[in-house]
Amino acid sequence: MRMARRESRLDPDAGPLQAFAHGLRELRYRAGEPSYRDLARKAFVSAGALSEAAGGKKLPGLATTLAYVRACGGDEREWEQRWLRVKSRLAGVRRSDPLAEGDPAKVGPFRLEGRLGAGAAGRVYLGRTPAGRPVAVKVIHPELADDPLFRRRFAREVEAARRVHGLYVAALVDADPDAARPWLATAYIPGPTLRAAVAEHGPLPVDSLLPLAAGMAEALEAIFAAGLVHRDLKPANVLLAEGGPRIIDFGIARALDRTQLTRTGTGVGTPGFIAPEQVRGLPAGPEADVFALGGVLAYAATGRPPFGDGPAESVLYRLVHEPPALEGLPSRLREVVEACLDKDPARRPPPAQVIGHCRGDDAPSGWLPPALAAEVTERAEAAASAEPRAGRRRAVVTAVAAAVALVAAFLVGTSVGTGGDGALRLHRDTVPAHVDLTALGVLDWVHWGHLDSDEGRTEEYVGDYVDRECHYNLHCVNRKRGANHIGDYTPIGNAAPFRLRHRDAATAFSWRDGEPTPIASDVKSLEYAGMRGNGFRLTAPADRAERELTVYLAVYQGKAKCAGSLSDGSADAVEDDTLNTFGTFNTGRFATCSFRYRAGRDGQRLAVELVLVEDIGGGNVALLAATLR
Incomplete structure (x- = not known):
């Protein structure tokens, strides 16, 4: 006579899996403790699958669970809800496998937490930005990293991938094709x-x-x-x-x-x-x-x-x-x-x-x-709740500040900082029908850098402003590609005015031929991308004289913040985060942010950030042009 196998004991307090399996066993006991063979004949599921469902080692599939419950005479709707709750809890816990021996602890600025998977090109890790936001980091296999042909092609494809903007793609956050093991990071x-x-x-x-x-x-x-x-x-x-x-x-x-x-x-x-x-x-x-x-x-x-x-x-x-x-x-x-x-x-x-x-x-x-x-839903909530506690506190403070800024902008349209002997005002307006970029003090965006850390990394000739007529490296905005720059010193057409190709923002930026002559190499712009939001940083000279820096920007698929501060703290920082757009590019928003300022003493700097603070998928901020008067 074949003896029934004795089931291992379960501890319902040991976690969601053990509690779920314990409940299934109780259901079977209340049904008269039929054998799994008898249950299998009623459920049309193998006895082994039913036994495993009540084993407590892994969550059974929903179909197996409901077949088990049905065979025991239980309430299928109740158990479906229980299964969903357990599945949701586990989804937040089991997003990745532990790092193995030999796995890097950090790639670029990202701290690695676990393995997400592997493919022909490399292994994918769950990573965190310095601010605690999750990213998916793919590190290329060593044998491919040693192949010069692959490296060249990978570098080209990464540059092309940076231009992909859309709601239904996982946006590229950062990449280093020149690293010993090339890698790229995308939104998690x-x-x-x-x-x-x-x-x-x-x-x-x-x-x-x-x-x-x-x-x-x-x-x-x-x-x-x-x-x-x-x-x-x-x-x-x-x-x-x-x-x-x-x-x-x-x-x-x-x-x-x-x-x-x-x-x-x-x-x-x-x-x-x-x-x-x-x-x-x-x-x-x-x-x-x-x-x-x-x-x-x-x-x-x-x-x-x-x-x-x-x-x-x-x-x-x-x-x-x-x-x-x-x-x-x-x-x-x-x-x-x-x-x-x-x-x-x-x-x-x-x-x-x-x-x-x-x-x-x-x-x-x-x-x-x-x-x-x-x-x-539970995976999304678990990913958000896993951010460091300090990061969440900062988010709450930011949310409160954003609410205050929103009310202030709604009431007066201007943000003012007067914390000392200096002054700093921010005013946002719509982009005018025409912007003349031939006057003194136009910022010419030539080569772009990107932010690798809080200090950043810039390239040569970033953001010099010029004093005579020139070609301008503007950003082109269109419905298919989002916001993309055209190229260095690009003559567009036959010196005809460049017009944003967008039915809701037909702004013309006009200029005449000429080459740029830098007269203030300490004026810098820095394009950066990361989970803090992509966007731009600008710095400009600040002294006791009153100046005005005006930036022309666009935001797509998200919410942008425009903020400014003086290096000597002689005036309170100002910001406006009411520029936002959701949906297709047809609803994109274009605006100007003007900073009128003076410092408390000479030799200071004005720092400006144009940053995406909320990304609903493929979000982007475009710096179209800027003037300094």
Whole structure:
């Protein structure tokens, strides 16, 4: 006679897993303590899976949990809510695995806390900025770091990735392609991958699939606009966030492609999601990413790749020669997926067509099914609550100061600091229809630096102002790319006025030909990016004479702060953080911030920050021009 296996003891106070399993066991005991074999016959789930569900070592899937509860005569709705609560708690705890021996403790300015995963190019770590904000840091594998070709390509792709701005991409925060182990850091998206979500929760419903398709297509538009092609779009490279999907790892695959092809004889891509032209060794353009988009959507809708599983050679053969298996695909999505998976790249739809087909009237809030939405929400809350206590205190103080500044700006439109013998006033206004940049004292933004630490790192000739007519390196703002600078000393057209290409801000910046002559090399500007928010720092001379520094700026997909302070503290610092925009670039905001100031004594500095303080996805601040009078 076979003896029943004795279950290990559980401590319901030892954590959420033990408490959850203890509750399942109590439910079974109240049902008369049937064997797991008997439960399996009622639940249509294996006895081993049911026994493991009550083992307390890991959280069972929701389907297994409900089958267990149903077989024991329990309340399925109650247990679904219990499962969601435990899943949410664990989501905040298990965002990363511990660092292993040999892992770096710090990369660039980021302190590493754990491992998030690994791929063909490198390992991804959960990191923290000095202010405690989470980032995802990818460190390139040593064998690739030693390859000069890979390094050159990686550096080019990083520069291109800096130009990618969009709501549905994980924005690049910082990178160092010249480090001993090249690395890049992106915004940390505290959500599961699409692959993990489908494996855990099953295929997505149509109400989730349509926002998924539209969001991914919009992300591809942003990637293509920056001159990039992803080349390895797959379920593992799509993260699910509260506001929609986020595509990650763009800017890596192309750098990896040539190196991997040389080393292994195979190009970059994942069988089942790679385009037929990539399999044939032909150039892969944006159309290859559209093919992958179709494959990812088919997987999200059915739980299986459109060309099946098995050996890579078999999958690739079916991908090139056979139609996709799309049984079970919702009818509204089937047409667009079939078009994306066309063997002929020329017949695949552009992303804009996919967006038009799938876009709903509302934003994708509440776009995920309840169990998955609960996991995503708790991950986001856990990531926020893990910031250092001091950082949270600073955030509260900042929030209070922001509220005061908002009221003050609403009432009078001007912020004034008068803390000593000096004076400092900040006034914000709209960008005028025309800005003459030919007068004395125009700041000429030539080469950009970026902030590696609180001290920063500048490049030569940063922010010199000139005293005669010249070309100006302005920033171009457009709906596809966000805010991007054009280039050093760029003549635009035939010396015609440069006009912002935006229907809501047709401001002309005019100038005449000439070369810049620096007359005040101590005037500096510094462009920086980081989890504190991207933006600019400027410094200008300050003495007993009254001066006025006016900056022309734009903000996209977020909230910006304009702040100024005098180095001698002779006047209180001033700031205005009421410039914000949410939604598409069509609602972008343009403004001027004017600082009228004098210091308490000569030889001082005015420091100005234009910084993004709230990023809703791809947020950006553009410094268009500045004048010093």
